[in-house]
Amino acid sequence: MNTKDSFYNLKEGRRIEFKGEIPASSDLAKTIVAFANDAGGEVYIGVDNNHNVIGLPEDELPQLEEKLSSIIFDRCYPTVLPEISFQTINTKNIIKIRVYKGSMPPYYLKNKGKLEGTYIRVGSTNRVADEDIIADLERKRRNQSFDGGIVMDKELSEIDYENFKRIYKDKTDEDLNVQVLRKLDLIKEEQNKLYPTNALILFSDDGLKHSIFPNAKIECSRFKGISTEEFIDQKSIDNNIAEQAEEAYNFVIRHINKGATVEGVYTIPKWEYPIKAIREVIRNAVVHRQYSLFGKDIKVAIYDDMVEITSPGLLPPSIDYSAMNSRQSDAKNKVIAPVFKKLGIIDQWGNGLKMIAEELKQYPDIEFKWSEIGLSFQVQFVNKKYKIGGKVGGKVGGKVGGKKMTKELMMNKVMSLLSTNSKITVQEISDKTGFNKRQCERLLAELKNNGKIIRNGSPRNGEWKII
Numbered sequence: 001m002n003t004k005d006s007f008y009n010l011k012e013g014r015r016i017e018f019k020g021e022i023p024a025s026s027d028l029a030k031t032i033v034a035f036a037n038d039a040g041g042e043v044y045i046g047v048d049n050n051h052n053v054i055g056l057p058e059d060e061l062p063q064l065e066e067k068l069s070s071i072i073f074d075r076c077y078p079t080v081l082p083e084i085s086f087q088t089i090n091t092k093n094i095i096k097i098r099v100y101k102g103s104m105p106p107y108y109l110k111n112k113g114k115l116e117g118t119y120i121r122v123g124s125t126n127r128v129a130d131e132d133i134i135a136d137l138e139r140k141r142r143n144q145s146f147d148g149g150i151v152m153d154k155e156l157s158e159i160d161y162e163n164f165k166r167i168y169k170d171k172t173d174e175d176l177n178v179q180v181l182r183k184l185d186l187i188k189e190e191q192n193k194l195y196p197t198n199a200l201i202l203f204s205d206d207g208l209k210h211s212i213f214p215n216a217k218i219e220c221s222r223f224k225g226i227s228t229e230e231f232i233d234q235k236s237i238d239n240n241i242a243e244q245a246e247e248a249y250n251f252v253i254r255h256i257n258k259g260a261t262v263e264g265v266y267t268i269p270k271w272e273y274p275i276k277a278i279r280e281v282i283r284n285a286v287v288h289r290q291y292s293l294f295g296k297d298i299k300v301a302i303y304d305d306m307v308e309i310t311s312p313g314l315l316p317p318s319i320d321y322s323a324m325n326s327r328q329s330d331a332k333n334k335v336i337a338p339v340f341k342k343l344g345i346i347d348q349w350g351n352g353l354k355m356i357a358e359e360l361k362q363y364p365d366i367e368f369k370w371s372e373i374g375l376s377f378q379v380q381f382v383n384k385k386y387k388i389g390g391k392v393g394g395k396v397g398g399k400v401g402g403k404k405m406t407k408e409l410m411m412n413k414v415m416s417l418l419s420t421n422s423k424i425t426v427q428e429i430s431d432k433t434g435f436n437k438r439q440c441e442r443l444l445a446e447l448k449n450n451g452k453i454i455r456n457g458s459p460r461n462g463e464w465k466i467i
Contacts, residue, residue, distance in 0.1 A: 018051070032076050037118065046092065074110070082098055084096070105141050154195075154206075154208060186203070217244070220302075226439075242345075244298075274360055282300065283346055291333065296375075305383050309379045367384050373448075414444065
């Protein structure tokens, strides 16, 4: 890396952090444990949030390296061993700290202890992990997954999973007997009694599913226009997870248009959105969502200008949506995923992302966007040609007051309002800028993803903070 421009290809977020100068000891330690608890990451010291290379005094580099090593060793537990190196960018010196994904999570600050000192990476910020997330990190250390955990509220003989038996028989031509249930880790034995795992509860229609996992569902909505102010149709899909994806997909099909294209002398029917790709994203949302995050459901939202799918939980560290043409396979839910493969709902060889990329080539007017928002993963299929009132609906941009506005200018207007009123609402931003509410929501989301702003407190009583 020998030019300043190289940093413009890097975005501060889940795996990257910039520091213009040596940070406070506690701030650095929080970032290190957050990276170790997740996918790993890199800290660049001597580069500010705007990617400007500030640089560090060359004669101080050895002492700074020793100081950084001491901070990390003294404050982080279990021991984190990062790589610390020096780089020169246009005659200016910076320090790069490379942290690898840890094998002994949870990592935490020694002086605060596990319950108060465990941090995770959410976007470009470090957040204190709650007890559920700490438990999830401990399962990762033991190479266990939440869906394989035993549920002792009822014995297997008391669980209603008849509908799942029928589905399994229909898809595999195999009876779902006790031997098969054992092989799939859907049941476990404890004191000579058979109990279901979390996975079997999720595949069942038993009352336990609704009491233990009330949010293991998909909320579908078709909104009027490009905002969430008014909806045309809604559906809550809360049956067993083997059927949820197809029902959500059928909801989408009911609310998007089917047209036609002419190829030679033939008229070929064509949906306005890549439906195979949408089905794959919905299936992935069900298979890979983080079921241990209670209180969160999958959301499928259809607007006039796009289809949006949001799933609880972040991407597994080994999955990269920016490299969709490669075959990628990683199972967050190590019991549920193999069952879905047996049912033929997901691909055995990690071809899902590649299939999405291939179908998108046939839809040049559809922009595929993905982002990690808070502790959720979101995918958008945006219609770039959609227009309303002279504004491009699929992109933040268009005309306001007869003048062309770039996204950068729109963001600057929003940032200006936040700097003068940290408690301003989305509706107030819309009223003052002339942008519609949906555009304001997207601008704020992008500013958060870019690490420009954070939201402190609740949606109703919180406030914005410019970083």
